[in-house]
Amino acid sequence: MRSALRWRPGAGALAALVVGVVFALWVLGKALPFLGTETQATFSTPTAEPKAQMALPGKGTRMCTSGITYGPSARYVEITVRSGRYDLGPLALQARAQGYAADATVRADGPKDGVVVVPIRPAPRGVRQGSLCVVNHGRHTLTVFGVPPGRGTSAFSATTIDGKPSQIQMSLTLLTKPSATVRSRLGAMFRHASSFRPFTAWEAWILALLVAVGAPVALAVALSRAADEDESAPRTE
Amino acid sequence: MPRWMSSARATRLRVFTPRLDRPSLAALRRIPVPLRLLLAVAAVLSLSWSLVTAQMQGYDEMDHVAYVAHLAETGKIPSASGGSSPYGLDQNEALYGFGWMRLLQMRNVRPPWSPTEERAFRAFEERLPDGAPGKGDGPNPVGKNPPLYYAYEAIGWKLTPGGHFFGRIFVLRLMSGLLFLAMVAFSWLAAGEVFRRRLPQTVATGLVALLPMNGFMSGIVNPDILLAAIYAGFLWAALRTARLGLTWQRAVVLSLITVAAVLTQGRGLALVPVLPVALAVAWLKHRPGLRDTLRSAAGSAATLLAGFVVYRLAASAAGGGASLYGGEVNLGNSSAFNIRQLLSSIWQFYLPKLADMSPRLGPPVGYRQIFVEQYFAGIFSSFEVYFPYWVYDLVQVCAGIGLVALYTAGILRWRTVAARWAPAVIVATTALMLLLFLHVASYRALANGGDNPLVVGRYLLPLGPILGIGAGIVVAALPRRLAAGLGALLLVGLLAMSISGLGLSLERFYA
Secondary structure, three states: OHHHHOOOOOHHHHHHHHHHHHHHHHHHHHHHHHHOOEEEEEEEOOOOOOOEEEEEOOOOEEEEEEEEEEOOOOOEEEEEEEOOOOOEOOEEEEEEEOOEEEEEEEOOEOOOEEEEEEEOOOOOOOEEEEEEEEEEOOOOOEEEEEEOOOOOOOOOOOEEEOOEEEOOEEOEEEEEEEEEEHHHHHHHHHHHHOOOOOOOHHHHHHHHHHHHHHHHHHHHHHHHHHHHHHHHOOOOO | OOHHHHHHHHHHHHHHOOOOOOHHHHHHHHOOHHHHHHHHHHHHHHHHHHHHOOOOOOOOHHHHHHHHHHHHHHOOOOOOOOOOEOOOHHHHHHHHHOOHHHHOOOOOOOOOOOHHHHHHHHHHHHHOOOOHHHOOOEOOHHHHOOOHHHHHHHHHHHHOHHHOHHHHHHHHHHHHHHHHHHHHHHHHHHHHHHOOOHHHHHHHHHHHHHOHHHHHHHOOOOOHHHHHHHHHHHHHHHHHHHHHOOOHHHHHHHHHHHHHHHOOOHHHHHHOOHHHHHHHHHHHHHOOOHHHHHHHHHHHHHHHHHHHHHHHHHHHHOOOOOOOOOOOOOOOOOOOOOHHHHHHHHHHHHOOOOOOOOOOOOOOOOHHHHHHHHHHHOEEOOOOEEOOHHHHHHHHHHHHHHHHHHHHHHHHOHHHHHHOHHHHHHHHHHHHHHHHHHHHHHHHHHHOOOOOOOOOHHHHHHHHHHHHHHHHHHHHOOOHHHHHHHHHHHHHHHHHHHHHHHHHHHHHHHO
16 A cells, blocks of 8 residues: 555656646646636538628518528528617528528517527428528618628629619628537538538547547557657666 | 469569568668657648648649649749739639638638539530640749749649649649658757767757648648758768768759759858858868869869759749749849848847837837748648747747756857857858848848748758757757656657647638
8 A cells, every 4th residue: 555655757757747647637627627618509500690781671671692592501681780779680591502492570579789680490301592681660760780792792692672782791700500519510620621522521530539538548549659758768868 | 273273373472571681671660660660750740731621722822833834734934924814724623613712811712613513614624625724824922932842842733643733733742741851850860960979869850840830831832841851961961061071962962952052042042152151161170181172173063053043943944044043042132231130130120229220121020920931830721820929929839948948058068069050050050140131131131122021930941950950959968857857848749839820720721
């Protein structure tokens, strides 16, 4: 018992121990909490971040954006609006594509300044070149945020207000879920990361395992072997 | 069984059954275990970085890809200032049609990833006429870069099975990853020239393999990783030459590496003044005879001359004259240069301004932003993926402690340093020349009216092996158990930062 308490690890064992303990502490203190953080589950971002404003007058004025890809995981639409001191809406959202139509309504609500997330019925399969219209049935003009001409716009998208082309593109995000933990999204994230690449999601999982488990083990073994080699070698320095 | 079948089976067995006495495997077994493991970790990290960073989202990556495409398809360097289109038709469609351009530096934008969009892009590619991928003749801002890295990457471009655009980017990034492995291997060899013990050598190499910025830069298309690998190779060759003595073959190798640096990046010119220092150190240490000295000088001069000819050819291919290289080098015609102002600028980069100094030119960037944030810890993608600020604070404190420890180790073991003056001079000169080059280039750019300080963290990548040797010196100065613990703490900290950076990048692009 006393000899066990007096155990002094060699330099190699100590190096491996430090790697193991510090890595475990990092996993518990930082990596696991990060995996538990909430994030948006994005389906696609047809246009970029909102940086410009467009007026959408009330009483049935319609703002439409084309060039949108829908799919079974596109379950929410996120737009950014400001209603000023007036109530928001009601608004109607109309998602359309070949063989797909979905309608949703945002009921009249208090003043709103920020993102509005509206659930829509998902398309049964992936379909490109769709459109999304926002119809303002309220009495007051609504400000819709969009993307000014330049790098943030999409070549596939065009925004119109009551059929007239707008220089500013409506800023739009399609979501699978408004909020989900990073942990619950890992599979989808690996699938996304392997798209447009000669790589599969399974291979991404294997790689992640190599990073999370293989790399610290390899580091511990490398340091341990190096330190042990020095201990067994004659002291020269 | 027919005879041909048994023969084929035997051939297959010969191919797939490893024979441990085969020379290649024997050579593999001769690689020390720590290096093998560090190379494996570096390869895994590099591949991971290439996956979590969306295509063309590294620093200037879309322009580097366009350079490779044009060079591979036409054999020509794209123009930095003229031309009809900066990108080939496939890249143009990916950037503007499919949205990779609006992804740049916009944190809430995601790349397309649905199979529908992937099929649509593939269909677009199949409709393209022959030669469409190489149409990007300029203007391309990186067209002023020398062609060595792009020529290397062009091999990957041409050899990509299927020849699809995104498949090619995947392969180009893998090719950068191979350069990272070379950098790690050369760092190991360089550290082996400095340390007799395995642990400091492992810590020095581990720092190179695990520094997050090294892994990130190896996962994108960018010539800085080749320059870093060349620096590591030069350092090893110079230290080895200093140990073994100057021969004409070694002088040629060192000169060849210097030429490679010059043909890779404008910043490679910082290696040119290190070459005579390395040769002089080797000469002073071993004092070879007149004939050997002349042969070494002639070998070096001939190599440099050949390199200059290649440079001129590349310059003329890039549009002639001095158009090769960018702002770091081409500010010679402007007259504003004041040595006092330069020294004040360097002082204020690292330390607080003294009372009698005029304010430093340009934006407020210094040691904290360039060294700590953009290099030691790292800022990824195109400057939009970064750690929480406490990480940079912690790294700054650790770097400060490391510097003090290095200084203390140098003072306490000054006899050893004095006895091993040759490697000390080579390592210090290599680091100082690069830093001086960057400071002078930055000062000249700002003094001549520019607002771009021309210095960012990734320019410090060549310092990797030198930082590693610094860490190794501290570890070597400690008692063995403490050294093992401290070395492990340093490397596992870097590994944790690398994995954190990977996680943040994955979440930024693919959540």
